Every structure is written in structure tokens, then in C-alpha cells.
Amino acid sequence: MTQMTLIRLFAATARKDRGFHYGGGAERSYISYAELYAESLEMAAELKRLPLRRRFVAPIWMEPTPACFRAFMAVVLADGIPVPLHGFASAAETADRCLGLEAEVLLASGRGLEALRAEGAEERLAADGTLLLNGETGRLLSGDKEFASLRAASREARRYTPPDETAVVFLSSGSTGRPKGIMLSDRNLTSNLDAIGRSLTLTEQDAVLLTKSFGYCSTITGEWLLALDTGMNIRLEPGLLHPLQLVTAIRSSSSTFVCTVPAVAMALAKSETWKAEDLASLRKLLVVGASMPSDMLALLQRRLPDVDIRTGYGLTEASPRVTCLPAGGLLYKPGSAGCAINGVEIAIYRERQRVLTPGQPGEIVVKGPNVMLGYYDDPERTAHTLASYGLRTSDVGYLDEDGCLYLTGRLDNAFNVAGHLFHPEMLENALLTHPEVREAAVAGLPDGLTGYRPFALIVPGIMPETAAAAEQLKQRLNAFCTNKLSAPARPKDIFLAVELPRTNTGKLDRPGLQRKIKEVRDAFPYGTIGVGAGDHRSGGPARQKESR
Structure with missing residues (x-):
């Protein structure tokens, strides 16, 4: 059987009766997959006329509209390697990413091109020989192909050449902000696409509401390519975080499938502003990207009894899906991220030795056709992560007797508390089940008696107006933790904040969290809660009630 490739997939799924619904209000528009494919062929022809290296690298920095997916397709069809970037990245960050990848071209939207000029990033890219293209058309901004040829000829040989099998490069900053270029092949993506489709059993009668950033592998494989492969229509509504926005979008579009992250799903579960009938069209809800407290999942399932709610585990290095909870799994496997999807193998390792006993935690290791080719121009990190026994995820968890996976934390987040290895994610998930907590993050600070002690930073649903009210909230949370957790x-203490420190991709900034908690602890050595955003010196009233 011929190996499926992205090029074959795009051609085979170019249907006239399925496509993207996008825009808002009276300007809502529609474009079929057939139209988008035809336009991507025209854009690919424009790219082929440019003096580009073979297997050129092409970051795409655009607003989330069908045009960014068309640009992705065009780069693939022109024998290039697309690098989908988050639209919310700054011009300086985008230029840095392009320079680090030795990108031949950057496809950007009009707003992005203006930002590049305004911040002087356009000159940096020009000096490196990177061509700026209109992401809507694939054409050079200057229209001067002779100039482009001179620039291309002046470029030195590549410092690093990606493997020929590279189909896409995703940039993942993780929790440290240091970018990793994750190289995935056609085989990686299409095998994972097939396995996701089998686990979810969606059909062309379904419709997906796509809300996550274009820069995430989950958006590309688990939503866009999945929609193409199954013949689903796509309703494009990027950036929906508030539960009311999500409910309104699902109701107005009659979407049947949504893939979202725990922060959104928990806000939906806690919100009292909607009823099950508001989401009558919804058939399947998949929660991915991080672990979600089982109590919150159970609450959401009770509120949506007719919806098939699943959890899944994955990482970009695995294209990205690794597990999916079977239908009904919330009832008989609470807290589980599910079992390995088709073709994928999961094992637990401790000190490079496979753990065979169910329930014993260790590092999660993945094998399968979905495992990445490696990291872009980073042989040392690649060698560490792609071990002889599989893909080392740095995630910690265990398998039960049925092979279902349970996540407990991250290797690089753990610290020692009184002789016990402590994973902050366990305390965070416990705190998130409290009705007054919107977000929670935990870091360990040195302690003379126990080695380290956990400190929590909380974003309440409603910020207390006074220090006395904040102290009362602290007492309620401490009593809650005493009831649910071992000593x-x-x-050791709880602090309040308007928001958590995050990276540009929205992940929790663990180093930033450590600094912030230390700053608050030092300002309040006797355990007083600092109230409000940055109002740690006085402990006085918060400047605003709402946490967002």
C-alpha cells in the first residue's frame, strides 16, 4: 500500500461540499476545501518561481483564517517545509525564529508585515536573505524577482539541513521559553491522523469547532487534517476561552466536536450561565494539552450527560496524540488519560529500566510511527530524547493493569519534600477542584527542615476586596487541602494573584512562577497573603475584583 502523504491527502480531500466557515456577524464567510486546494496550487506555482533552495523552510505567521491553512498547503505542494507559528507571537520573536531556522521565506499577513517594518525586524530578515512574502498570495512584496535572485545567491550554505523526510517543523517552547524545532514526517503525521480517527469515530456528518492556535500540532493533526480526512466541516473561531463564548459558538454553528484544553473545560464546568440544552448539537468533547482534575471532568460529564467526553495525552514530539480515553472511560477509569491509540506503545521507565509492575510510576516512554525525526539542528537534545528504547517524554506517570495511563507530573518540575519526591501538578489539580479557584500553580522553595516546601499561587474566580477577605479565603483553601491531602x-502558604506567569504560547512559566512566589514569600515572611496584581508590599485591597 502506498504511504499516505500530505500532498495525497490534500488532493484526495478537496471536496466541494465541505469547507471552512469563518468570520463573524454579517461578514461570516465560507470556502470549500476544493476552492482552498485550487488556490493553494496557484500559490505553490508562485513559490516555485522563486529562487529557493530545495526543501526550503517557510515559517507562516498569519492571523487564524483559512488563508494560513492555504499557505501551509502551498508550501507543502511547492516541496517546502512549513513552520506554523502562533499568530500572537511578536515581530521580534518571529524574526528570531526565522533566523534560527535559516528560513528562506516568511509568509506573513498584512498586519504582520506592518509589525515587522515597525519593529525593524524586516531589515534583520533582509540582511540574512530571508524573502518576505504576502501570505495571502505567496508573492514577493517587492515583486522584484531579480533582487530576490541576488539575495538568494548571496546566502551561504546552510548550517543545518533537515532530513529529506521532514514534512513540517513545529516550534515548541515548553515551560522554559527555549524554542525546540520538532521535525515531523509525512509518516508521523498521517499515521497519527489515522489513529486519532479510529479512536474518535467521527464522520462527515460531524462538524468541528476549531478554536486553538494555528501553531499547535494538535490543531493541525487532531483538528484540521482530521476534518479533511473524515469530511467534516470546520467552524473557525480562534481564541475562545470564556465559557459563554464557547457555548455561543457551539450553539450558533451546531458543532458536534470540540477539542479544547483543561483551562477552558474547567471554566465551562464551573460556569452556571449555561444549560445542557445550549449545547444540544455537541456529540464529542476532547480535553487535551494537560491533565484535568477527575472531579472537574466528572462534574462536566454530569452537566452534559449526552456528550462523549474524553481525555487524551500527547506531545508534539509524538505528532501529537499518544492516548485517548475510550467512550465512557470517565466512569470506570477516573483520572486516566486513556490507553495507547492504534500503533503506539507506552512503557514506564525508571533509571533506564522498564517498570513492569502496574501502578509503579516512572518516566513515560513512547514508541510508534508517530515519533518525531528529531529536533532541528540539536543533535545533543535529539540523542537524549530519542533513546534506544523510545521517545523519552520527561512526563511521569504509571500504567494500570489494563494499560491505561495516569499522569502524575513532570521530571523537571519535581522536588524533594521531607524525603518524598513531590510533583506540583498533584497539588495544582487538587486546588483546581475548589469552586473558588480559577487557576493554580505550585513551586517549591528551600526549607531548612524538609529540603523544600510547596507554595501555591492562586487566581481566584473573584478576587477578595480586602486583606481580611483574602485571609478567610486562605483559611478555606488550607482546610480544603488538609481534608484532601497528606501533610x-x-x-506551606497560599498567595493570590490576578494571573499566572505564562510563556508566549500560553504554557505556565515555571521559572517565572518560582521567582514570583519567592518574591511574595520574601515580602510576607509571616504568611500574609498578598492581594491583587503586584500589590505584595502592603497586602492591601486588590485593584480589581475579577481575576481576568
Whole structure:
């Protein structure tokens, strides 16, 4: 059987009766997959006329509209390697990414091109020989192909050449902000696409509401390519985070499938502003990207009894899906991220030795056709991550007797508390089940008696107006932790904040969290809660009630 490739997939799924619904209000528009494919062929022809290296690297920095997916297709059809970027990245960050990848071209939207000029990033890219293209058309901004040829000829040989099998490069900053170029092949993506399709059993009668950033592998494989492969229509509504926005979009579009992250799903579960009938069209809800407290998933399932709610585990290095919870799994496997999807193998390792006993935690290791080719121009990190026994995820968890996976934390987040290895994610998930907590993050600070002690930073649903009210909230949270957790797992102190420190991709900034908690602890050595955003010196009233 011929190996499926992205090029074959795009051609085979160019249907006239299925496509993207996008825009808002009276300007809502529609474009079929057939139209988008035809336009991508025209754009690919424009790219082929340019003096580009073979297997050129092409970051795409555009607003989330069908045009960014068309640009992705065009780069692939022109024998290039697309690098989908988050639209919310700054011009300086985008230029840095292009320079680090030795990108031949950057496809950007009009707003992005203006930002590049305004911040002087256009000159940096020009000096490196990177061509700026209109992401809508694939054409040079200057229209001067002779100039482009001179620039291309002046470029030195590549410092690093990606493997020929590279189909896409995703940039993942993780929790440290240091970018990783994750190289995925056609085989990686299409095998994972097939396995996701088998686990979810969606059909062309379904419709997906796509809300996540274009820069995530999950958006590309688990939503866009999945929609193409199954013949689903796509309703494009990027950036929906508030539960009311999500409910309104699902109701107005009659979407049947949504893939979202725990922060959105938990806000939906806690919100009292909607009823099950508001989401009558919804058939399947998949929660991915991080672990979600089982209590919150159970609450959401009770509120949506007719919806098939699943959890899944994955990482970009695995294209990205690794597990999916079977239908009904929330009832008989609470807290589980599910079992390995078709073709994927999961094992637990401790000190490079495979753990065979169910329930014993260790590092999660993945094998399968979905495992990446490696990291872009980073042989040392590639060698560490792609071990002889599989893909080392740095995630910690265990398998039960049925092979279902349970996540407990990250190797690089753990610290020692009174002789016990402590994973902050366990305390965070416990705190998130409290009705007054919107977000929670935990870091360990040195302690003379126990080695380290956990401290919690909380974003309340409603920020207390006074220090006395904040102290009362602290007492309620401490009593809650005492009831649910053993002594070493309880926070030594709890602080309030308007928001958590995050990276540009929206992930929790663990180093930033450590600094912020230390700053607050040092300002309040006797355990007083700092109230409000940055109002840690006085402990006085918060400047605003709402946490967002």
C-alpha cells in the first residue's frame, strides 16, 4: 500500500461540499476545501518561481483564517517545509525564529508585515536573505524577482539541513521559553491522523469547532487534517476561552466536536450561565494539552450527560496524540488519560529500566510511527530524547493493569519534600477542584527542615476586596487541602494573584512562577497573603475584583 502523504491527502480531500466557515456577524464567510486546494496550487506555482533552495523552510505567521491553512498547503505542494507559528507571537520573536531556522521565506499577513517594518525586524530578515512574502498570495512584496535572485545567491550554505523526510517543523517552547524545532514526517503525521480517527469515530456528518492556535500540532493533526480526512466541516473561531463564548459558538454553528484544553473545560464546568440544552448539537468533547482534575471532568460529564467526553495525552514530539480515553472511560477509569491509540506503545521507565509492575510510576516512554525525526539542528537534545528504547517524554506517570495511563507530573518540575519526591501538578489539580479557584500553580522553595516546601499561587474566580477577605479565603483553601491531602503535599502558604506567569504560547512559566512566589514569600515572611496584581508590599485591597 502506498504511504499516505500530505500532498495525497490534500488532493484526495478537496471536496466541494465541505469547507471552512469563518468570520463573524454579517461578514461570516465560507470556502470549500476544493476552492482552498485550487488556490493553494496557484500559490505553490508562485513559490516555485522563486529562487529557493530545495526543501526550503517557510515559517507562516498569519492571523487564524483559512488563508494560513492555504499557505501551509502551498508550501507543502511547492516541496517546502512549513513552520506554523502562533499568530500572537511578536515581530521580534518571529524574526528570531526565522533566523534560527535559516528560513528562506516568511509568509506573513498584512498586519504582520506592518509589525515587522515597525519593529525593524524586516531589515534583520533582509540582511540574512530571508524573502518576505504576502501570505495571502505567496508573492514577493517587492515583486522584484531579480533582487530576490541576488539575495538568494548571496546566502551561504546552510548550517543545518533537515532530513529529506521532514514534512513540517513545529516550534515548541515548553515551560522554559527555549524554542525546540520538532521535525515531523509525512509518516508521523498521517499515521497519527489515522489513529486519532479510529479512536474518535467521527464522520462527515460531524462538524468541528476549531478554536486553538494555528501553531499547535494538535490543531493541525487532531483538528484540521482530521476534518479533511473524515469530511467534516470546520467552524473557525480562534481564541475562545470564556465559557459563554464557547457555548455561543457551539450553539450558533451546531458543532458536534470540540477539542479544547483543561483551562477552558474547567471554566465551562464551573460556569452556571449555561444549560445542557445550549449545547444540544455537541456529540464529542476532547480535553487535551494537560491533565484535568477527575472531579472537574466528572462534574462536566454530569452537566452534559449526552456528550462523549474524553481525555487524551500527547506531545508534539509524538505528532501529537499518544492516548485517548475510550467512550465512557470517565466512569470506570477516573483520572486516566486513556490507553495507547492504534500503533503506539507506552512503557514506564525508571533509571533506564522498564517498570513492569502496574501502578509503579516512572518516566513515560513512547514508541510508534508517530515519533518525531528529531529536533532541528540539536543533535545533543535529539540523542537524549530519542533513546534506544523510545521517545523519552520527561512526563511521569504509571500504567494500570489494563494499560491505561495516569499522569502524575513532570521530571523537571519535581522536588524533594521531607524525603518524598513531590510533583506540583498533584497539588495544582487538587486546588483546581475548589469552586473558588480559577487557576493554580505550585513551586517549591528551600526549607531548612524538609529540603523544600510547596507554595501555591492562586487566581481566584473573584478576587477578595480586602486583606481580611483574602485571609478567610486562605483559611478555606488550607482546610480544603488538609481534608484532601497528606501533610507533605499541603502548601506551606497560599498567595493570590490576578494571573499566572505564562510563556508566549500560553504554557505556565515555571521559572517565572518560582521567582514570583519567592518574591511574595520574601515580602510576607509571616504568611500574609498578598492581594491583587503586584500589590505584595502592603497586602492591601486588590485593584480589581475579577481575576481576568
